[in-house]
Amino acid sequence: MLSIVEHDHGTPLREGTKLVTLSIDGREVTVPEGTSVMRAASLSDVKIPKLCATEQLEAFGSCRMCLVQIEGMKGLPASCTTPVAQGMVVHTQNAQLAQIRRGVMELYISDHPLDCLTCPANGHCELQDMAGVVGLREVRYGYAGANHLDAPKDESNPYFTFDASKCIVCSRCVRACDEQQGTLALTIQGRGFDSTVSASQNESFMASECVSCGACVQACPTATLSEKSLIEKGQAEHSITTTCAYCGVGCSFRAEMQGEELVRMVPNSDGHANHGHSCVKGRFAIGYATHADRILKPMIRERITDPWREVSWEEAIGHAAAELKRIQAKYGRNSIGGITSSRCTNEETYLVQKLVRAGFGNNNVDTCARVCHSPTGYGLKNTLGESAGTQNFDSVMQADVILVIGANPTDGHPVFASQMKRRLRQGAKLIVADPRRIDLVRTPHIAATHHLKLRPGTNVALINSLAHVIVTEGLVQEDFVRERCEADSFEKWRDFVALEKNSPEAMQAITGVPAAEVRAAARLYATGGNGAIYYGLGVTEHSQGSTMVMGIANLAMATGNVGREGVGVNPLRGQNNVQGSCDMGSFPHEFPGYRHVSDDQVRARFEGAWGVSLHGEPGLRIPNMFEAALDGDFKGLYIEGEDIAQSDPNTQHVTAALSAMECIIVQDLFLNESAKFAHVFLPGSSFLEKDGTFTNAERRISRVRKVMEPKARYADWETTQLLANALGYPMSYTHPSQIMDEIAQLTPTFTNVSYERLDELGSIQWPCNDQHPQGTPTMHVGQFVRGKGKFLLTEYVPTAEKVNARYPLILTTGRILSQYNVGAQTRRTENNRWHEEDRVEIHPHDAEERGIAEGDWVGIASRAGDTVLRARITERVQPGVIYTTFHFPESGANVITTDNSDWATNCPEYKVTAVQATRVTQPSEWQKRFREFTDTQEALLKGAGAEALAGK
Ligand code: SF4
Ligand code: SF4
Ligand code: SF4
Ligand code: FES
Secondary structure, three states: OOOOOOOOOOOOOOOOOOEEEEEEOOEEEEEEOOOEHHHHHHHOOOOOOOOOOOOOOOOOOOOOOOEOEEOOOOOOOEOOOOEOOOOOEEEOOOHHHHHHHHHHHHHHHOOOOOOHHHOOOOOOOHHHHHHHHOOOOOOOOOOOOOOOOOOOEEOOOOOEEEEHHHOOOOOHHHHHHHHHHOOOOEEEEOOHHHOEEEEOOOEOOOOOOOOOOOHHHHHOOOOOEEEHHHHHHOOOOEEEEEEOOOEOOOOEEEEEEEOOEEEEEEEOOOOOOOOOOOOHHHHHOOHHHHOOOOOOOOEEOOOOOOOOEEOOHHHHHHHHHHHHHHHHHHHOHHHEEEEEOOOOOHHHHHHHHHHHHHHHOOOOEEEHHHHOOHHHHHHHHHHOOOOOOOOOHHHHHHOOEEEEEOOOHHHHOHHHHHHHHHHHHOOOEEEEEOOOOOHHHEEOOEEOOEEEOOOOOOHHHHHHHHHHHHHHOOOOOHHHHHHHEOHHHHHHHHHHHOOHHHOHHHHHHHHOOOHHHHHHHHHHHHHOOOEEEEEOHHHHOOOOHHHHHHHHHHHHHHOOOOOOOOOOEEEOOOEOOHHHHHHOOOOOOEEOOOEEOOOHHHHHHHHHHHOOOOOOOOOOOHHHHHHHHHHOOOOEEEEEOOOHHHHOOOHHHHHHHHHOOOEEEEEEOOOOOHHHHOOEEEEOOOHHHOOEEEEOOOOEEEEEOOOOOOOOOOOHHHHHHHHHHHOOOOOOOOOHHHHHHHHHHHOHHHOOOOHHHHHHHOEEEOOOOOOOOOOOOOOOOOOEOOEOEOOOOOOOOOOOOOOOOOOOEEEEEOOOOOOOOOOOOHHHOHHHHOOOOOEEEEOHHHHHHOOOOOOOEEEEEEOOOEEEEEEEEOOOOOOOEEEEOOOOHHHOHHHHOOOOEOOOOOOEOOOOEEEEEEEOOOOOHHHHHHHHHHHHHHHHHOOOOHHHHHOO
16 A cells, blocks of 8 residues: 555466466466466566566567577567466576577667656666666667657646657557557557657647546656656655545546655556546546645635635634524524535545434435436336446446447546447447437447437437337347346336337437337347446436436346346446445435435434434425525525535526525535635545545445645544534544444445455445445346346426427537536646636537537527537537536536426436527626626635725
8 A cells, every 4th residue: 555666567467267387487386377478477576577568458579678488489489478388487587588688678778868867767767677687788889870869858738748759669658548548549650760659640649639548658668758747746755545536437546645745646556446547637637636726724704795704613613503503593403404525435425414414403414416316326226226336347348238328438437438448349339329429439449339319308218219129029038037027017117118109110209319220229239248238417317317217227127137247237427426425325315325214213223323313304405405595494504525506507596595595614625606605614625635435336435545634634524523513413533434334333235344344355346244245246146136126117208398499409418528527626727728618519500500600609598597608519419409518617507407307306407408509799697797706705715895895
C-alpha cells in the first residue's frame, strides 16, 4: 500500500489450469501454460533486461534487449515473445547475451539526450535502469551523426508532454492506446531511423482523437510521455492506494505523494475494476481538491440576502442544531429532513440516514440516486430479488452478444468501455438501443450489428417488441424458465408480449425502429451465445423507468441470460457510490440493505442498536420535500455533497422550494448552486482527505484512504457526527472502520465486510457473509435471490410529455467524457479544455428549417422554462430530437426539464422533454436572472451586504 513502484513481470498474466515446469538459470519454476519465459523468470526472481515489454500489454518483441539462450533452440529468442514449454532449460546470462544487450543499448543511447540528472524520469526511467543493468560504459558511435535530439516537444495536452527527442520507438504507447484504451489514436510513422510516434494524422495530441486517458504515459519507459505534474513537482516519496471519486466504475489508484502533496494518480494494476487503466477524470482531473474556490471555514447567515459570516466550527454546528430544533418545535417533527449524495462514502451516507432517522426522528432522508437509478432498485428487486447488477465487469470478456441500452459507456464509464471494446474487437456482437449515435456504434475496429435508433420515451415499446419476437419465434430458453422462474408469472408475461400490439411491426410507428431490425436484434440476443445487457440512465430516467428495468430483467430471464459469467443485467451506475448510497438506506422507505421501515422486526433491530424508537412510515422523497416546502410544511434541510439546485429537474420549482425554507445547511467543497440558497455552510472534505468505502456498479466495495489531512479540519463523517451530538443524539465513532462494523452488524449482505477484510482481499463484491465469505462476483447462480424469478407485465404507456405544434422537438440529455455531472469538480480543472460549455446538438434538417447554423445561439423553450445554448449541428441525433449535456449551471438544462417522473420511484423524466428551438441573439430571461443572482451570492460570499450591492 505504501510502495511507489508496482512490480512489472514484463508480459500479461496467463490463467490456464495446465501448468508447465521449466528451469531458468538453474531454478525450477512452474507457471501456467502460455506464460512467457520473461514472466516465468521474473516470477522466480530472475530479472531479464527489457524495454518494449510491460505486463500491461501483449509482448511485441521489438527491442531485442530480452534475448535468452534456450537449450536445444537455435539462435537467441526474445524471452518476452517466447512461451514456456515443459522441461525447457533457459540461460539468461552469458557473455554473448551481455555483448548483444550492451550493443543494443549503445545504439539507443547514441540517439538519446544525456540529461539524466535533470530529466523528470530520473530515478524511474527504464532506459536509464537498463543502461545500468547491461553495464553500458561507452557509446562508440558518438553523438555527431544524425539524431533526433532536436525533435520538438508537444505540450498541447494540459496534463502530459510528449518530448520526441527522448523516444526510443518501443511502441509501448501505441499498444497501450490500442489494447488498453481502444482509441487507436497513435501510430508509428516512417521506417527505420525515421520512425516516430504520431498522434492521428501527425497532429498534436490535443487535436487528435486522443481522449487523454494517460495509458500511453503510464506505458512509456522513458520521459518521452510524462505527466506535467511530475515534471513540475518531482517524484513522489510514498503512495497510498485509494478509489476514484468520479464514476461508478470505481477505479483503484495509487495516489503518489510528497508528504501531504499529491504528485500524480497512477491506476493500480491490482485494481479489480480497472486492472491498471483509467480515464482522464480519475487520473488527471484532481485539481479541484485543492482549488482556491474551496471554502474552508464554516459560515452562517440569517437570510440568503445577507453576507456570509465566517464562524468557528462550534458556532456553526451549534447554530445549525438550534435552527433545526427551533423549526421542529414550531412546525413539527416532520418539517425537516436530509439529503445525502452518491459522491459520499458509504460510511458518510449511513451516518446521514442514521442522523435523520434517529436524530431528526423521522424518515425524511433521500439521495441523488432518486434522480438516477431508483428504478433499477425497484425493477430488479421485484423481478430478480436484488436491487443491484448481476455481474462483475470482467464478465463482459465472456459475453458473445452485448446489448447496450440507454447508456454511453465511452463517455460515462470509460474504463469499462475500454474493456467492453476489447471484447468487441475479439468478435463479440454489439446491439445498441439509443436515440443518438453514441461513439460505440462505430469506433475503430468496432461496428454495432444493430443500432436501434428509437424515439426518446419509447423504451418499453421496444423491449416489448424484442420480447414478442423471442416468445413468438420459439426462442425462449424453456428449461431455464421452467427450473428457475415462476411458471404463472411467465405464462402471463408470455401471453402479454405475444399480443399483436407488441409486435415489432405494430410498435414500429411508436419506436421509429424498423420491424425487421428489431426482429434481427432479438434473434441475435436470444441465440448468439452469452447475452449481456448493460444499461444506463437512458433506461431509468423516464416516466416508465421502472417498467423498462423490469422489461430488461424479463428479457434476460426468458433467454436464460442470468446466473453465470458473460450474461446478466448490468446497470451502469453513474456516480462513484450510487450503489453504495442505495445500499446504505438513504431512501426514505428503507433501512440499510433495502429493508422496509414498516417491517417491525427490522425496525426493532435498528432500534436496539441505535437506542431510539424509530418510525415505521416512509418519509418524504426529494420531490415531496419540495412540494411540502412550497406548501409551508417543510422548513429545514441538511444537504451533504449534493447540488439539487443544479441536478434536479425543473430548476425554477426547486429554487422556489429552497427559497421557502427557513434553514438550509449545505455541507460541500464549494459554494454550489444549492449553497446560494443556504443559511449554514459546513466545509466538506474531498475523497483525498478521508477514510471510507465506495461501492461501484459491480457491487464492489473498495477502500477510500486518507492521503492528506482534511483541509477544513473535519472529514464529512465527523461533521455529521458533530451535528448529531449537538442535536442531542450521541455518536462517538473515532474511525470510519467502526461505522462499517456497525453496517456489517446490521446489514445481512455486509455481514463479513470489515476494513481488515478489505485490506486482505483488495475489494469485495457484496453479498459478503457466511455463505459468500469472499464476496459474490456473479449473482443468482443456481437460483434467484428471491427464489424463483418473477416476470412482470410491462404495458407500454406513452409519456404525458407530448410533442405538439408549439413544442415539436424532443430534448434528451446525457454526459460527456471530460465533465462529470454538475461539473463542480471537473469545471475546476483543465478538463474544460475539452468541453468549456454545454451545447445543444441538432440535426442538420431541423437546424436548416429553423435557420440555425453551427455555433448560433439557440433558444430552447419547454412547458417548464427556457434557456439558450449554442448549436452543434450533427447527424448523431435523429431529426426531431435535440440533445444536450448539463455540466454547467448557466446552461440551465434543468430549467427546461419537467416534473414528470417514474410512476414507481419518482425518478425524473430527464430524457424526454417536448421543446421548441429557435435562433436567438441573447440569453434567456432565466439566464439573466441566474447571472444576477450568482453575482450577488458571490459578492455576499466576499462579505458584501445586500444593501451595498443594491447601490453598486
Ligand atoms: S492518452 Fe490515451 S487516448 Fe490519448 S494517446 Fe495516450 S493512450 Fe491514446
Ligand atoms: S513515446 Fe515512449 S512508449 Fe512511445 S514509443 Fe516513444 S519511448 Fe516508447
Ligand atoms: S472510469 Fe470512472 S472510476 Fe475510472 S478513472 Fe474514470 S471516472 Fe474514475
Ligand atoms: S523486451 Fe523483449 S524484445 Fe523488447
